[in-house]
Amino acid sequence: MGIFDIFKFGLKKSATNFTEGLREIIIKKEIDDQTLNEIEEFLIKSDVGLEAAEDIRGIISQKKIDPKKNLLGEVNNILKQYIFELMRPLEKKDFFDKTENMKTIIVSGVNGVGKTTTIGKLGKILKSNGNKILFSASDTFRAAAIDQLDNWSKKIEVKIVKSSQGSDPASVAYKAVEEAKNNNYSHVLIDTAGRLQNKKNLMEEYKKISNVTKKIDEKSPHEVILVLDATSGQNIITQVEEFNRIIPITGLVMTKLDGTAKGGILIAISKKFKLPILALGMGEKEDDLQIFDAKIFSDSFIGAN
Numbered sequence: 001m002g003i004f005d006i007f008k009f010g011l012k013k014s015a016t017n018f019t020e021g022l023r024e025i026i027i028k029k030e031i032d033d034q035t036l037n038e039i040e041e042f043l044i045k046s047d048v049g050l051e052a053a054e055d056i057r058g059i060i061s062q063k064k065i066d067p068k069k070n071l072l073g074e075v076n077n078i079l080k081q082y083i084f085e086l087m088r089p090l091e092k093k094d095f096f097d098k099t100e101n102m103k104t105i106i107v108s109g110v111n112g113v114g115k116t117t118t119i120g121k122l123g124k125i126l127k128s129n130g131n132k133i134l135f136s137a138s139d140t141f142r143a144a145a146i147d148q149l150d151n152w153s154k155k156i157e158v159k160i161v162k163s164s165q166g167s168d169p170a171s172v173a174y175k176a177v178e179e180a181k182n183n184n185y186s187h188v189l190i191d192t193a194g195r196l197q198n199k200k201n202l203m204e205e206y207k208k209i210s211n212v213t214k215k216i217d218e219k220s221p222h223e224v225i226l227v228l229d230a231t232s233g234q235n236i237i238t239q240v241e242e243f244n245r246i247i248p249i250t251g252l253v254m255t256k257l258d259g260t261a262k263g264g265i266l267i268a269i270s271k272k273f274k275l276p277i278l279a280l281g282m283g284e285k286e287d288d289l290q291i292f293d294a295k296i297f298s299d300s301f302i303g304a305n
């Protein structure tokens, strides 16, 4: 499968929702106020967010669409263009480039969003670009979490620094960053426990991880990646706000886009926060993470008609 087909396949549920939803609304020969209302309502229902839905409504109503043209096709083109222009500045492909200087990367997010899995997948892409990767098993809360990252490290053949269950997550991170510094690793990917953003002590622990890495490199952490689960709906907005308050997020990864028809939430997030998007998770396997590309995303999200 080519890259475009992979996106299409991964975003199939959302794309079908859009194509079908708009087809049902746009049955008339012209776009009147009622149709505009219905389009806006549909976009909001698809989790695109109030602001983007309003923008899109405005663009459609101002554009003089030639009634002789295929109306649905024209609206789809407007949507594609809107999504592309909104998201193009959010691409961050150079994250994956080969680098010599050590980068420490904290991977955060609430429980079950796909942090550990994403670390495995990111590690694989980074490694294939010639980087030297080290994992830090700083989710020490459950033994299973340490094992899970350990399995990923074996699967993609990268080194891991780990400790026993219940040990201090920050000290594991410290050891990992130290080891990386001494042995010329290019990337340390730090796994963290699924912190609930309203649990103050857990958030403090997360901050502590960030602070200890600074003892070795004051510019650390170089990246703070927030992982979001596309199936979590509007809750995602609060997650971004809360995590961004603790340590500024430098990149987002949205997972499980394959499991939802409401991938429109990525558009809402883009409009509201303008945070870089590193990659999209579209499956559980090691190659099911795609580097974010706004053109391919918009073209496959708004399906053919």
Ligand code: GDP
Binding pocket: 109, 110, 111, 112, 113, 114, 115, 116, 117, 118, 194, 254, 255, 256, 257, 258, 259, 280, 281, 282, 283, 284, 288
């Ligand atoms: P964590 O608690 O944030 O570390 O989450 P995990 O990495 O343990 O992932 C939780 C579950 O989500 C696992 O069963 C993963 O296989 C699954 N998962 C992660 N990313 C994706 C994705 O992009 N698509 C699908 N369908 N499942 C995913």
Ligand code: MG
Binding pocket: 115, 116, 117, 139, 145, 191, 192
């Ligand atoms: Mg985990």
